[in-house]
Amino acid sequence: MDKENIIEILHKYKSGSICEDEVLDYLKKFPYENLVFAKIDHHRALRWGFPEVIYCPGKTPDQVKEISLNITKKNFNLLATRASEEIYQTVKKAIPDAKFNEIGKTITCIKKERNKIKGKVIIVTAGTSDIPVATEALETGKMLGLDISIIIDIGVAGIHRVLDHKNLLDSASVIIVVAGMEGALASVVGGLVSSPVIAVPASIGYGASFEGLTPLLSMLNSCVPGIAVMNIDNGFGAAFLAFKILNTLNTIEKT
Amino acid sequence: MDKENIIEILHKYKSGSICEDEVLDYLKKFPYENLVFAKIDHHRALRWGFPEVIYCPGKTPDQVKEISLNITKKNFNLLATRASEEIYQTVKKAIPDAKFNEIGKTITCIKKERNKIKGKVIIVTAGTSDIPVATEALETGKMLGLDISIIIDIGVAGIHRVLDHKNLLDSASVIIVVAGMEGALASVVGGLVSSPVIAVPASIGYGASFEGLTPLLSMLNSCVPGIAVMNIDNGFGAAFLAFKILNTLNTIEKT
Amino acid sequence: MDKENIIEILHKYKSGSICEDEVLDYLKKFPYENLVFAKIDHHRALRWGFPEVIYCPGKTPDQVKEISLNITKKNFNLLATRASEEIYQTVKKAIPDAKFNEIGKTITCIKKERNKIKGKVIIVTAGTSDIPVATEALETGKMLGLDISIIIDIGVAGIHRVLDHKNLLDSASVIIVVAGMEGALASVVGGLVSSPVIAVPASIGYGASFEGLTPLLSMLNSCVPGIAVMNIDNGFGAAFLAFKILNTLNTIEKT
Amino acid sequence: MDKENIIEILHKYKSGSICEDEVLDYLKKFPYENLVFAKIDHHRALRWGFPEVIYCPGKTPDQVKEISLNITKKNFNLLATRASEEIYQTVKKAIPDAKFNEIGKTITCIKKERNKIKGKVIIVTAGTSDIPVATEALETGKMLGLDISIIIDIGVAGIHRVLDHKNLLDSASVIIVVAGMEGALASVVGGLVSSPVIAVPASIGYGASFEGLTPLLSMLNSCVPGIAVMNIDNGFGAAFLAFKILNTLNTIEKT
Amino acid sequence: MDKENIIEILHKYKSGSICEDEVLDYLKKFPYENLVFAKIDHHRALRWGFPEVIYCPGKTPDQVKEISLNITKKNFNLLATRASEEIYQTVKKAIPDAKFNEIGKTITCIKKERNKIKGKVIIVTAGTSDIPVATEALETGKMLGLDISIIIDIGVAGIHRVLDHKNLLDSASVIIVVAGMEGALASVVGGLVSSPVIAVPASIGYGASFEGLTPLLSMLNSCVPGIAVMNIDNGFGAAFLAFKILNTLNTIEKT
Amino acid sequence: MDKENIIEILHKYKSGSICEDEVLDYLKKFPYENLVFAKIDHHRALRWGFPEVIYCPGKTPDQVKEISLNITKKNFNLLATRASEEIYQTVKKAIPDAKFNEIGKTITCIKKERNKIKGKVIIVTAGTSDIPVATEALETGKMLGLDISIIIDIGVAGIHRVLDHKNLLDSASVIIVVAGMEGALASVVGGLVSSPVIAVPASIGYGASFEGLTPLLSMLNSCVPGIAVMNIDNGFGAAFLAFKILNTLNTIEKT
Amino acid sequence: MDKENIIEILHKYKSGSICEDEVLDYLKKFPYENLVFAKIDHHRALRWGFPEVIYCPGKTPDQVKEISLNITKKNFNLLATRASEEIYQTVKKAIPDAKFNEIGKTITCIKKERNKIKGKVIIVTAGTSDIPVATEALETGKMLGLDISIIIDIGVAGIHRVLDHKNLLDSASVIIVVAGMEGALASVVGGLVSSPVIAVPASIGYGASFEGLTPLLSMLNSCVPGIAVMNIDNGFGAAFLAFKILNTLNTIEKT
Amino acid sequence: MDKENIIEILHKYKSGSICEDEVLDYLKKFPYENLVFAKIDHHRALRWGFPEVIYCPGKTPDQVKEISLNITKKNFNLLATRASEEIYQTVKKAIPDAKFNEIGKTITCIKKERNKIKGKVIIVTAGTSDIPVATEALETGKMLGLDISIIIDIGVAGIHRVLDHKNLLDSASVIIVVAGMEGALASVVGGLVSSPVIAVPASIGYGASFEGLTPLLSMLNSCVPGIAVMNIDNGFGAAFLAFKILNTLNTIEKT
Secondary structure, three states, X not given: OHHHHHHHHHHHHHOOOOOHHHHHHHHHHOOHHHHHHHHHHHHHHHHHOOXXXXXXXXXXXXXXXXXXXXXXXXXXXXXXEOOOHHHHHHHHHHOOOOEEEOOOOXXXXXXXXXXXXXXXXXXXXXXXXXXXXXXXXXXXXXXOOOEEEEEOOOOHHHHHHHHOOHHHHHOOOEEEEEEOOOOOHHHHHHHHOOOOEEEXXXXXXXXXXXXXXXXXXXXXXXXXOOOEEOOOOOHHHHHHHHHHHHHHHHHHHHO | OHHHHHHHHHHHHHOOOOOHXXXXXXXXXXXXXXXXXXXXXXXXXXXXXXXXXXEOOOOOXXXXXXXXXHHHHOOOOEEEEOOOHHHHXXXXXXXXXXXXXXXXXXXXXXXXXXXXXOOEEEEEEOOHHHHHHHHHHHHHHHHOOOEEEEEOOOOHHHHHHHHOOHHHHHOOOEEEEEEOOOOOHHHHHXXXXXXXXXXXXXXXXXXXXXXXXXXXXXXXXXXXXXXXEOOOOOHHHHHHHHHHHHHHHXXXXXX | OHHHHHHHHHHHHHHOOOOHHHHHHHXXXXXXXXXXXXXHXXXXXXXXXXXXXXXXXXXXXXXXXXXXXXXXXXXXXXXXXXXXXXHHHHHHHHOOOOEEEOOOOEEEEOOOOOXXXXXXXXXXXXXXXXXXXXXXXXXXXXXXXXXXXXXXXXXXXXXXXXXXXXXXXXXXXXXEEEEOOOOHXXXXXXXXXXXXXXXXXXXXXXXHHHHHHHHHHXXXXXXXXXXXXXXXXXXXXXXXXXXXXXXXXXXXXXX | OHHHHHHHHHHHHHOOOOOHHHHHHHHHHOOHXXXXXXXXXXXXHHHHOOOOOEEOOOOOHHHHHHHHHHHHHOOOOEEEEOOOHHHHHHHHHHOOOOEEEOOOOEEEEOOOOOOOOOOEEEEEEOOHHHHHHXXXXXXXXXXXXXXXXXXXXXXXXXXHHHHOOHHHHHXXXXXXXXXXOOOOHHHHHHHHOOOOEEEEEOOOOOHHHHHHHHHHHXXXXXXXXXXXXXXXXXXXXXXXXXXXXXXXXXXXXXO | OHHHHHHHHHHHHHHOOOOHHHHHHHHHHOXXXXXXXXXXXXXXXXXXXXXXXXXXXXOOHHHHHHHHHHHHHOOOOEEEEOOOHHHHHHHHHHOOOOEEEOOOOEEEEOOOOOOOOOOEEEEEEOOXXXXXXXXXXXXXXXXXXXXXXXXXXXXXXXHHHHHOOHHHHHOOOEEEEEEOOOOHHHHHHHHHOOOOEEEEEOOOOOHHHHHHHHHHHHHHOOOXXXXXXXXXXXXXXXXXXXXXXXXXXXXXXXX | OHHHHXXXXXXXXXXXXXXXXXXXXXHHHOOHHHHXXXXXXXXXXXXXXXXXXXXXXXXXXXXXXXXXXXXXXXXOOEEEEOOOHHHHHHHHHHOOOXXXXXXXXEEEEOOOOOOOOOOEEEEEEOOHHHHHHXXXXXXXXXXXXXXXXXEOOOOXXXXXXXXXXXXXXXXXXXXXXXXXXXXXXXXXXXXXXXXOEEEEEOOOOOHHHHHHHHHHHHHXXXXXOOOEEOOOOOHHHHHHHHHHXXXXXXXXXXO | OHHHHHHHHHHHHHXXXXXXXXXXHHHHHOOHHHHOHHHHHHHHHHHHOOOOOEXXXXXXXXXXXXXXXXXXXXXXXXXXXXXXXXXXXXXXXXXXXXXXXXXXXXXXXXXXXXXXXXXXXXXXXXXXXXXXXXXXXXXXXXXXXXXXXXXXXXXXXXXXXXXXXXXXXXXXOEEEEEEXXXXXHXXXXXXXXXXXXXXXXXXXXXXXXXXHHHHHHHHHOOOOOOOEEOOOOOHHHHHHHHHHHHHHHHHHHHO | OHHHHHHHHHHHHHHOOOOHXXXXXXXXXXXXXXXXXXXXXXXXXXHHOOOOOEEOOOOOHHHHHHHHHHHHHOXXXXXXXXXXXXXXXXXXXXXXXXXXXXXXXEEEEOOOOOOOOOOEEEEEEOOHHHHHHHHHHHHHHHHOOOEEEEEOOOOHHHHHHHHOOHHHHHOOOEEEEEEOOOOOHHHHHHHHOOOOEEEEEOOOOOHHHHHHHHHHHHHHOOOOOOOEEOOOOOHHHXXXXXXXXXXXXXXHHHO
16 A cells, blocks of 8 residues: 555656655655564565464453454464463353463464474473473473473582583574573573573572572573573573574575 | 503413402502593593683782793793782783783783684673673683674663664674673574574662673573573673584484 | 631631731641642643542542542532443442443543544553553543544554554553553654653563563663653553653643 | 655656556555654754753763764754762763753753743652752753742742742642652642642652652552652653643644 | 579578579579560560550461450550451350450450550551551550540642641650651641651552552651651551650650 | 830830831841740750751861850850761861761760750660761760760560560650661660650661661651651751650640 | 493504504593592492482472483482472472472472481571471482471570570581571571581561661571571571481491 | 679669669669670670681771780780782781791681680692682681681592592591582582582683683582582681581580
8 A cells, every 4th residue: 555655656747747856755754664564574474484473461362362363264273371371261252262371371373384493402400490481481482493401400409410411412403591590500500501591580488589580690690601581481482582693594504 | 651551461460470359459549530531531621722711810920920821931821810910910921922902801812723614603782881892702612713793782772772782683693692781682682583592681770780690680581592601701701602502403404 | 618717717806806817827737728729629620521530549449439429519620440241340339320331441421512632642562461551551542532532552662563553552642551561652752753652561462571670671771862751660650751741732832 | 765765666667667557566665664664753953952862871071972962963962960979070071061060960051942832840858968959850851841940948848838839839830749748748749739640759768668659659549549650760851741742732722 | 483583592602502603693693584575575565555556467377366355354455457357256156355456457455444645646647548558657646645646648749738737746645657658748747747647657558659658758868857767558556656756755854 | 136126116105206106117037036036046055065066077167166156155055966087177276175076977075054854755766777876866865965874785586685685775755766777676676665755767788778778768667657757867856856856845844 | 432432542552553642642632521520420429328409499390300300210219309399399290209388388208218317407487477487498308218207386585485495406417407587496496406507597677678678687697606597588598408407427437 | 893883773772772663673774785695796706615706808007906905915815808918918017926927828826725626627629729718717717716627629520530539528527618600510529429518619721711600500400419519719707617516516516
């Protein structure tokens, strides 16, 4: 439509019905982003496999359902995070093949084949209590086309449990560490491998964890340089960064 | 030496002067890390170009000088961050070809050719006040072999200044955003590009910036998923993560 | 009554039944505010359309009902914020034509024609989750006589969504930005327009948003000078400030 | 220049040397902001009287000097805030008619007549210690063309000192309150007047003021609805908001 | 009993069956507090009318019941604060004449005539939401024998509402101010009167009140010197301090 | 003068040259505070011995000097707190008999006999490091006419040091406790005596004291009910509250 | 199995089918931790009586059940902390002789005789509200073989209650203090005894206790040197430290 | 003297010059602590080797000198911490054989042979920057008679550096870990050994370390149970706790 508008203007100009200044005037006011950004966004959506991820808190079940329908109708893949059982039930009525991961609290629906992103991603969790966050990362990673898997319950208190997995950790291109308590696992893993480490502080812990503030600060202050820190419990963000890192590869390979 | 110890044990065993159980016993007590980790570290140092980066605060000039000599004597490249003029003068006496970057507060000394890491890294700063942190990142990046450069003074208050650089930003494989105040630049840049964004909160600002706490929290809460957040003013860490990201891609390419 | 008291004193004085000193003594003790402030308040209430807005938290349903009745009986317009369904049901029994906005949690009842305040006010929200706060602002604005409307879901992550609305934003005399997460929308909008921007941090977000503390700090530290910051989730206050701003302009016009 | 580029393209199109698709392609890549935003910025600068205000902390004296020269050479008025004596001396060498306000820490230089903005602005300070912040606001306001003045040392501890100025306060279109300690003055003044109140927390006070955090929180939580809160000690921002509020009037009057 | 022990020792000593050193030895080990402190405590309980006030949170209903019985059996007056309905029902079964104040959440039972403490105490509340805290103070004050009463809903936003009560406030020997939001009422009242003011921050308010942290800090930083600040919502403590202040009078009068 | 204005009005009214309505009109606009508050303030100043205490931080030496002169010229007693040596030297030039207490950082000058307030006040300090704060309280107390003295270095770590002074503590009508570290002394002293205890947190201590935040919180949470808490290091405020408490008792005695 | 692998290698070497270098190569890659750490862990488990303590928050009842079964099947003693009634019921179905302590929220099951650790441990609680935390410590201590007991309700407000127990406190080798409010009990007890004191802040208290932050900070800042501070409400950790302290003494005795 | 007072009373009683009641009366008022506590303190001082450790901050050089002289005159050993060079010079004039440790900032003077406490104590530091804190612990430990030594620069970033020292760590009865940054070393060491670990957070680090708050929180939240946490930079306290732990052994051995 916008394209047609411009073409119309150009035709008028060529035919002489409007002058040069009128074209310039039109262009100044033209909603440039329709030309420039929409294309970028479209490009991004195609490459990423979904145009938007729905963050459920603060949204009503009906709002989530509407946005979900909007996405799946365009045959994009659906990913909603932090969904409640109630939200899922509402979405399911409209999109019967939507799936719910009860632990990771994600709703997904695959409408077209997902990407295949080169490079292995491993999620490491310090304790059983970190599994929900790790699962959110896992589900997100899968939707984004990552080759992603989890190693559960590698705590720093028994350092040999970490060392036991050194070879496996070395095989990963990106590592996501989910840890509550003091979050030291990020430093220990970061010190063992040379690949980038994404650290996700978890909110489970005793009082002075302050709902994840302690591992957040701990990870930001890691003595291992270059740990990428996420928001508290943000498994989704961690998987997304892993995706962006591996995705960047394509660009470089082309050069 | 350790290797010789083991060989000696093996010889004794083969010659029958010690029995199987004695070998097992010896192996259980053997300082394993000499076998395993030393090799890993050596490998890492060779690949990265320097075995350790010196963080100067809390160290005396003499301590920094000693560690620096230790590094340069082994013909490794030297990088010391947060160095004062006084520390530099002390180091310079021992290592005359050491260089000081007054703005970035880094001491460097190149003893062997640096790596060449594929992929472009761009540092974006929100204001002139962020230049010291950006310079620390720049100097670190150069020592790590990155193809790295800076765009100065792109503030969110004039969004067109950011948009003006969109093509340049798109050309980067990794982007480092240094921003104080409310740190919104990380989100705006992150929303424009598809490559990974590393955000460094800067400590300059009015009172309620709380010496960088505000942009730190802001970046951790970015509505753009997957921003990698660093500690306040930690330009060094940002460059290091950029290095790890691009370094990991090389690994994948090989496979 | 008070007026009658004074008149009585004056008559006594004129008639000589009390002396000058007795009048002075009386005046010193006289509750001056009945003379001075009551008038001011009355004036303010008339001009604003309601004498008090009821903030419901910490009040019992019956207390809210009583205050509401007190207001509507005097034919003032009623506005109660942060009302629960239970409070509304209690109020409704006493004031059958009271309306409840379930999303904005406001109870309103129009008893007399509302003001018409010149100047357009636009509320911009960063995400669907911010709608409740934006709705509180909308409902408040309407009761205060503002020409007020909402633009929903303009996030910084897709900067073009903001730019798309530039002309509309330019048409506003006052803009209210409601944003959670990192609150960067306030800066981006503030950088695009020249009218005053009122920023309301929203409490929805991941852990390190600390229930709205992050966007609050972010907005206070905006690199755009002169952003007016409100308390967390305080849509009511934002609309009130917009009202005061536009109201003050009318005063100037008269001069 | 950009304009010429477009005209050239249009001529080529009209002459048939390039086709419709080539024009479209060109437009998509065209740096839109040169068309749209540059104009806006220019317009804004002309209307506001200066294109940028220099915030000195974190900048070297030479950097401030360079930016200052850049501004004054274009005959824009200069305003630099939080300047040290040393910075001023450096600027003065390059711009001999630059003025320094020692209390407000502002450097100013008037190159063209300032605006005249209709509407009175009054700055109210709680104590002598708040004068530096109030002076920053005063100097900024003057540069922006405001009719602005100060009332010093009106503390809540002696409420009559506030009440004494009620008539004067009522005459203002916008009031700026600078207060440290508990910042209660913002609420008291806000409760007395109907014009918008801009509150600036000051950092002077006993330990538990936490360098201005207490009055900041206090002002954000004012029981008077619609107080516009600024960052700690940010007198500049307060004057800027006052300017934006009064400036918006022009727009409305035109309608 | 203890007294008898000592007497026995003394008799033995006088009769020569134990020597001087044995008496000294006994005295060194003697539980001195039985001599000294028990008397003090007894004295205090008699004068105050109850030996202990029960703070219910963290205690089971049965625990509260047991402690209550323990107190009432000795014919002391009972005061339990922060009691739930459930706790009250449990206590009531054991102590049928126990009373529950639903708003103040206090359980009381009068077993003997309460003290009569000279001097008037007035509780001032900023808003209806502060009534529960004020009621806790009122109930506590009554149990302690204070001549205590409440003035409700005197907010700073309408300063005349405070001034209206100046004469009444002047008549008080001690004033307790309960205020949430920004807590400015403590300063305003403190500036009007010369008697000691006890300030109690209340936890009701918008997000950045941080559950009472804001008025707490505000009251600690009051520009009125010598405000006595209590913990958040601690109406009990405020009444207790008022009691201690007026109680001290007896001592002085005697001198 | 104001009084004369009123009298003039009354005379005019009596003589019939103005009517009743004109008197009423005049009274409404009359600056009431001149009638009411000025008297109160005057009364307060006379009773308290000085009209204002100068808090020096944020004031220039000249500003302090000017305010000081203003006070001493009216023959009021002078008290300035937190004064630097430099400020004192400036004040001394104008007021040669001004005294400086180097430890308490107070400037005083006695122009008329100070009050004699009945009731003993004792300041207790936990350690030698608390002496500056205690001295500020002592100097303030003396200026206010208190019978005030100090007990130094009574720490909780050696509880017998506290118990040793029990009789002395019992003899006080008001006790001021100055303590840093964990501030436990306030609770221990508060548990031993029945008179009101005023607690002043001190800022000296290890890192996690957070410059006095820890003893501040500790004192607010004391298990002893009714501790009156002051701002960090606010010895002045503590003495002022002691004064208010004892002053109010005198009022009661009169009744 | 691993052992067999090594033996096989050694046999091959002795028989000459592999050379010295091949053995070295094998050893470098050998999963060292199987040799070294497994033994350590086994040793530790045997000595401590259980290999792992289950922290229940964030785990599903089924997860706790599975881990519990895993432990009891190996005939280790079971200890799970922070268990809900629901978790207990799930565990009980699988392990019928599991016991639940409702106050301390611990699940225990004794499969083999517990250790007997020399040295008395006493838990001291400041108030009835601290009993749950103290009970967690008690239950943990018993499982670890400590000679451990509780003294309830020794508050600092009545210092004689502490002094009354001095002899008992002196008899302990390690003392655990559980205290909420201002946590002063840790300092008072620490000042009375010479044995190590372990302090556990409790989360019950008024608003400004900030859920245990106040006693935590208070204990960290104790004026008594060498108080060992635990996380908020962490009774388990306190008992564990007491165990480690007494356990280490046994080691020394052996030497 | 006190003893003589009692003896005198007893003699009077025996001789009949005073009666039983008079003795009882005397005993009630008797300063019990002279009997009971003085002995305890004396005993403690003898056993510990010094009666008080001087914490210098907030004390003048002269105050430190006076307290030091007081201690050395009684032939007790002297330990002052956090001393400046200036304080040392002042002390040295009075006590010529006082020694200053420039790194640990301790002043010591040995007047009598120090204790010999059984059991090895090892201090582990994460980085060179932690040496000052570790040195304070070392000097304190030596004065207390501990067999204490330091291992420097064992960081978690290179986990093998920790593992290399496992045997040495195992040989210690108590381990003190000093660590800044994220403080993960405490957890890693704590997971490797079975002896008690005392963790000291250090204040050196990037911005979001918040001067040691991060490692403090990290250590409190360690996933290794029973870490004893000290205040930030409190090396003194750590050594003191190590002393108390090993000292407790004597008591147990005797039993």
